[in-house]
Amino acid sequence: MVVKHGEWRTMPADPRKRLELLWGSSTPKRPGPRPKLTVDQIVATAIGIADAEGIEAVSMQRVATELGYTTMSLYRYVPSKEQLVEVMLDRAGEAPPPPGDDEQSWRSELENWVDGVWAMYLRHPWVLQVPITGAPSGPNQLAWFDAGLRPLVRAGLRDGDLMATILFLLGAVQQLAQLSVSMSTARTEAGVTMAETQAGYNAILQEFVSAERFPTLAKLTSAGVFAPTGLPDEGLDIDLKFGVQRVLDGIESYVQTGTS
Amino acid sequence: MVVKHGEWRTMPADPRKRLELLWGSSTPKRPGPRPKLTVDQIVATAIGIADAEGIEAVSMQRVATELGYTTMSLYRYVPSKEQLVEVMLDRAGEAPPPPGDDEQSWRSELENWVDGVWAMYLRHPWVLQVPITGAPSGPNQLAWFDAGLRPLVRAGLRDGDLMATILFLLGAVQQLAQLSVSMSTARTEAGVTMAETQAGYNAILQEFVSAERFPTLAKLTSAGVFAPTGLPDEGLDIDLKFGVQRVLDGIESYVQTGTS
DNA sequence: AGCTAATTGTGTATTGCCTACACGATTGGT
DNA sequence: ACCAATCGTGTAGGCAATACACAATTAGCT
Numbered sequence: 001m002v003v004k005h006g007e008w009r010t011m012p013a014d015p016r017k018r019l020e021l022l023w024g025s026s027t028p029k030r031p032g033p034r035p036k037l038t039v040d041q042i043v044a045t046a047i048g049i050a051d052a053e054g055i056e057a058v059s060m061q062r063v064a065t066e067l068g069y070t071t072m073s074l075y076r077y078v079p080s081k082e083q084l085v086e087v088m089l090d091r092a093g094e095a096p097p098p099p100g101d102d103e104q105s106w107r108s109e110l111e112n113w114v115d116g117v118w119a120m121y122l123r124h125p126w127v128l129q130v131p132i133t134g135a136p137s138g139p140n141q142l143a144w145f146d147a148g149l150r151p152l153v154r155a156g157l158r159d160g161d162l163m164a165t166i167l168f169l170l171g172a173v174q175q176l177a178q179l180s181v182s183m184s185t186a187r188t189e190a191g192v193t194m195a196e197t198q199a200g201y202n203a204i205l206q207e208f209v210s211a212e213r214f215p216t217l218a219k220l221t222s223a224g225v226f227a228p229t230g231l232p233d234e235g236l237d238i239d240l241k242f243g244v245q246r247v248l249d250g251i252e253s254y255v256q257t258g259t260s
Numbered sequence: 261m262v263v264k265h266g267e268w269r270t271m272p273a274d275p276r277k278r279l280e281l282l283w284g285s286s287t288p289k290r291p292g293p294r295p296k297l298t299v300d301q302i303v304a305t306a307i308g309i310a311d312a313e314g315i316e317a318v319s320m321q322r323v324a325t326e327l328g329y330t331t332m333s334l335y336r337y338v339p340s341k342e343q344l345v346e347v348m349l350d351r352a353g354e355a356p357p358p359p360g361d362d363e364q365s366w367r368s369e370l371e372n373w374v375d376g377v378w379a380m381y382l383r384h385p386w387v388l389q390v391p392i393t394g395a396p397s398g399p400n401q402l403a404w405f406d407a408g409l410r411p412l413v414r415a416g417l418r419d420g421d422l423m424a425t426i427l428f429l430l431g432a433v434q435q436l437a438q439l440s441v442s443m444s445t446a447r448t449e450a451g452v453t454m455a456e457t458q459a460g461y462n463a464i465l466q467e468f469v470s471a472e473r474f475p476t477l478a479k480l481t482s483a484g485v486f487a488p489t490g491l492p493d494e495g496l497d498i499d500l501k502f503g504v505q506r507v508l509d510g511i512e513s514y515v516q517t518g519t520s
Numbered sequence: 521a522g523c524t525a526a527t528t529g530t531g532t533a534t535t536g537c538c539t540a541c542a543c544g545a546t547t548g549g550t
Numbered sequence: 551a552c553c554a555a556t557c558g559t560g561t562a563g564g565c566a567a568t569a570c571a572c573a574a575t576t577a578g579c580t
Contacts, residue, residue, distance in 0.1 A: 142468075179392060246507050
């Protein structure tokens, strides 16, 4: 249906099939040899490779070889690499921790949720490198969503504001995690220490950030905000926590006053 | 220096070269034929393709053909595709609107900044699909940074909190824009209207979201939060505005009370 | 003016990737 | 026992990034 430059493109995947793949469907008995592989095996192997060597190391050949089969055999289970990745994304999200008791405040429950999401992205950094294809529809994705919505409901947010808030929070976490991971891997690949990286970045800023062109940034640079801190980690999680606290404060006052 | 599975990988790019490419450096007179192309031409062409057909349509061949040159000729100007994309990212960020007068409040200045970032991402959706490689170091990226920091300084935030806040906000904007764009393009590719997409998503949720597994989500679904609204646009920008307001409120109270 | 050496655009070739297609082997249902 | 669907595989096509060598070009020095 979709034509690009006169050439045929693969049809957009049948949404029904996509969901079957994501949620796993019971296949009725059919003739033919029994499958020796499973989608789960393939996905697990692919995730293993991605965890260890990054998403760019995941190719159909590589996954198949790792499993001891031919490249094409995978296509009996997965219609395309794109859809394999889609399933990988959901599976990598594991399951969020169980709801837990209602004893803790909604604030700390949400803080834990954020920490959980953050930790998950650090466990599977490649997840952040995969371009988003649409609204989340896998079971684990939805589970995380659900887990995040719960404390917000307890906080007293209205139905219409729930999605906005959770998407906003999730977005901030994802982007900060992505930045953190990318800086970390860039550092590792260059074989440089944290202090050196920061020093290098600081030097860049010193060189190019003139006070006329970037007044505020220049002030910060000379104030030493980007100077090497000596901390072992880059501490973007601290930045995240700060932002989350502001949001939580904002929600609290919003619920109390009811003002937009 | 970096070996993967016994094979050589390309050396991490010399940071000096990367910056020269990003900031543009004056080349001293050298022997040899005069270059007929410029980096700017190449980048502009590549951005044009990306704007029109998405980042996946940008290949060295494609860019070269568009310019009327051979594929390999581009490598005289750009060391690798990766670095070409890096420059594209910065150039696509254009320049943020000038600081403007100090008459408006820091809140509305920051709101405008958010709107500006949002609009930029909708103009160049492919920017969000490119995996981040490190901390921003291009001139336009830094300019946006600077523009966002200014109102925060006026708000009274401490130096150490400035970066955290702007990164947090930027992250949320980026991720929401990415989601918005991806839903929009997915819809276009499928040739479906907005209402149909939403109806489809609603149906998915109806089918798979059981109250036992996703209690909160199920409640929202049956409350009709995901039901087709009939709005022409998906309205994620409204969700964004809500989140931004909460953050601004949070910042305000933080500055006033000084509590963490 | 002539020589040298660097630089440009190009052609060729390598490697790796995704995936369409056809073929023989396998197996459930009738 | 047969039929037809399904499995794993081999082959092959198309595209992408990029290393390398070669001829043409040109600035600066003699």
